[in-house]
Amino acid sequence: MMQHLAPPLIRFENLTLGYDRHPAIHHLSGEIATSALVGVVGPNGAGKSTLLKGIAGELRPLGGRIHLPRLPRGGVAYLPQRGDIDYTFPLSMFDMVSMGLWREIGAFGALRHAHRHRVETALAAVGLTGFEARPIGSLSGGQLQRARFARLILQDAPLVLLDEPFSAIDSKTVDDLIRLVLTWHAEGRTILTVVHDLEQVRRHFPTCLLLAREPVAFGPTAEVLTDALLARARSLSEALDEHAPVCHRETEGVTTP
C-alpha cells in the first residue's frame, strides 16, 4: 500500500461511514500519500461520495477515524457532486468565483487589486474570460462546472476532493478540466476524484481506489482495474439491507488482496 515515498496525507483507521447505522462504507484502513492523484471508483452505492464527504468533515464517522495530520486548517477544497447551490441567486460569475479567496479575505476582507487579478487569471485558466458579469443563473452546466473549478483554483488547497466532476458535461469541458486536475497534480496537491468512466481513470489517474461498500483494492491503477477485481466489486455491492445484522468485524485492515 505504501508505494509512494512521500509521507501520507490521509490515514484511514478502520473507518466506517454511513447513515442511520447503515454503513455506506465500512472498515477502511490505509493511507493516501501526499501528492497522490487517486481515482475513486466503484459501482453505484459503493460509498464513493460518502468517503469524500467524510474526509471533508461533512459526515461524522460511525466508527474508526480519519487522520489528516499534516493538513493546515481549511486545507481541504471539496467539490460536492450536486451541492445545494441556488443558481437563481442574483450573483455574478465574478462574485461567485472570487469567494474561492475566502481563506485569505474572510468575511470582511476587501477584494484588493491583486485579488481581482488572480480571479481573472483563474477565470482565464478555465476559459471563462469575458463572462465575469454574467449572472450565474444564465450559465450552462458546463460553464458552471468551469466556474466551480475556477473557485477551486483560488482556494489553493493542498487536498482537493472532487465528487464526479466530469459527469453530464460536454467532452471539451471534460478535457479542459482533466488538464486542470493534472496541473494540480504536478503542483504537488493531493487529489481524490470520484470517476465513473474507467477509461478516464486508466488514462489519467496513476492510483486507484476501488470501493464496494468496503475497500476492494487500492494501488496502481493497472493492478486495480482488472476484470477479476471489478467483478468482485460488483458482487459485493448488494443493496442496503434494512434488517442487516450488527457488524462484528474488528480491524480487518488493509485492502490490497
Place this chain on the structure above:
Amino acid sequence: MIDALVSPFLEFEFMRRALAGCLALALGATPVGVFLMLRRMSLMGDAMSHAILPGAALGYLAFGLSLGAMTAGGIIAGLVVALAAGVVARSSILKEDASLAAFYLLSLAAGVMIVSLRGRNLDLLHVLFGSVLALDDGSLLLIAAITSASLLGLALLFRPLVLECFDPAFLRGVSALSPVAHYGFLVLVVLNLVSGFHALGTLMAVGIMILPAAAARLWVRSLPALLALAPAIALASGIAGLLTSFHADVPAGPAIILVTGVIYLVSLALAPGGVIGARLDRRPHLEA
C-alpha cells in the same frame, strides 16, 4: 396638488413621526426582507411575526401598554421560537418549516389567549394592526435604534449570509460562520418584526419586508440594485399610504401595505421579470 402631498406632513406632527417611522422601517426591515425572499423564507417571516405575539402579550399583561416590556417580550418570544425551530430541525427528522409551523401556531394561540385574558378589544387591535399614526418618542427611538442595529448587523453578516443563501455547502467547507450567518440573520428578522409591529402590527409587519423585496426582484438582476430599489419602494409606499390614510380617513397600516401590494401587482404585470413584461421585450437578441 402639491399642497395635498406636502401640507399634511408640514401641518401635523403625528404625520411627520409616522413618516420618520416609515423611513426607518424601509431602511431596516426591507433589506432584511430582501434576504428573507432570496433565502426562500418569505413565509417563514410571516410565521415569525405571529410567534412574537405571546411575548408582546405577556409584556402587556404584566406591565400594560409599556413599550419596553412589550418589545422585550416580543424579541424574547421570537428568538425562542426561531431557536427552538432550528434546534428541532437539526436534531429530529422534522424539517425546519414543519417544526417552525408547530412552534408559531403554539405561540400564536398562546398570544391571542393572553391578550384576551385581560384586554379590551382596542388593545388587541393595537397589537395586531399597530399604530403608525400614534408613534410616541419612545416607539420612534426604538424603531430607529433597531434599524441602526439591523443595518450594522447586515453589513457585518453580509458576505457569510450571501454564501449561506447561495452555496451553504461551500461556506461550511471554508469557515465556521454558517450557523452564525443563519442564526444572526434570524435575530435580525425578529428585531425588525418587533420594530415593524409597533408601527404596523404583528400581522402586517412582514408586508413591509417581503412585498417591496418581491416587487424589486421583478425589476432588477443584481443584489446591490435589489438592496437599493426595495427600500425605495418601501419608503414610497409608506408616504403614499400615509397620505391615503390622511385624505381618505382610512387606517394607515393597511393603507401602506396595500400601496406596496399595488406596486407589487403592477411590477408583476409590467416589470422585465413579470408575467407580461417578459413577453413584451421584443429587442433582438445579442451576438453572445
